[in-house]
Amino acid sequence: MSTKPSLDLRCYFVTGQSPDLVERCVEAAHGGAGVIQVRSKPISARDLYALSAAIVRAVPPSTRVLIDDRLDVALALQTEGIAGVHLGQDDIDVRVARRLLGPDAIIGLTTGTLELVEAANENADVLDYIGCGPFRATPTKDSGRALIGLEGYPELVAASQVPMVAIGDVTADDARDLARTGVDGVAIVRGIMHADDPRTYVQRVVAEFDAGNEASISEKL
Numbered sequence: 001m002s003t004k005p006s007l008d009l010r011c012y013f014v015t016g017q018s019p020d021l022v023e024r025c026v027e028a029a030h031g032g033a034g035v036i037q038v039r040s041k042p043i044s045a046r047d048l049y050a051l052s053a054a055i056v057r058a059v060p061p062s063t064r065v066l067i068d069d070r071l072d073v074a075l076a077l078q079t080e081g082i083a084g085v086h087l088g089q090d091d092i093d094v095r096v097a098r099r100l101l102g103p104d105a106i107i108g109l110t111t112g113t114l115e116l117v118e119a120a121n122e123n124a125d126v127l128d129y130i131g132c133g134p135f136r137a138t139p140t141k142d143s144g145r146a147l148i149g150l151e152g153y154p155e156l157v158a159a160s161q162v163p164m165v166a167i168g169d170v171t172a173d174d175a176r177d178l179a180r181t182g183v184d185g186v187a188i189v190r191g192i193m194h195a196d197d198p199r200t201y202v203q204r205v206v207a208e209f210d211a212g213n214e215a216s217i218s219e220k221l
Helices: 021-031 045-058 071-076 094-101 114-121 149-159 172-179 198-220
Strands: 011-014 035-038 064-068 084-087 106-111 129-132 164-166 185-188
Touching: 011 021, 011 198, 021 035, 021 045, 021 198, 035 045, 045 064, 045 071, 064 071, 064 106, 071 084, 071 094, 084 094, 094 106, 106 114, 114 129, 114 149, 149 164, 149 172, 172 185, 172 198, 185 198
Parallel strands: 011 035, 011 185, 035 064, 064 084, 084 106, 106 129, 129 164, 164 185
Antiparallel strands: none
16 A cells, blocks of 8 residues: 655745755755755766755655656665656656556656647556646746646646646746646746745745635635
């Protein structure tokens, strides 16, 4: 039986490169980031291992630390407390990842179109969430997919059988409006990486997301 705890996706921190990254992750975690995805490209497997190990040891256990793309690194760090992996469309099949990582690991998958969301539904039994973007254009990653925008998420949320996280130049200013589209969380890179006070920034993201959820519930009553 799985003992996997509930997953708080409201503020999902995707890391960039910074000499103070471990400290920034700690502050984000204490601000309420439920998930931290370690993505620091370009980086060797050895350096990714060392960086991720330092992060998972530093943040509170309630924050789930995932490895971006590298299933091998996630496997190597399972005994250190790494929670799982986030995979792209060209990475190892999610069913293989589940078989290797076991039932308690967190596994996410990148999507961003209705077709990709529907394809992810075929693996809903092994996925914990999907990332869905780009919300708007971002310099951190060019997926080649069309921008979704606020108007595009309701249809994708309705189609998905697993929780969805919006990604793509999302900021704290977007969290309330995105929550009202029905997504389960927002993934943020630059907003947290560039924040003078990451803890306060994340607290604002969570508060805005909760406000959006509450407004959406009130509208349905």
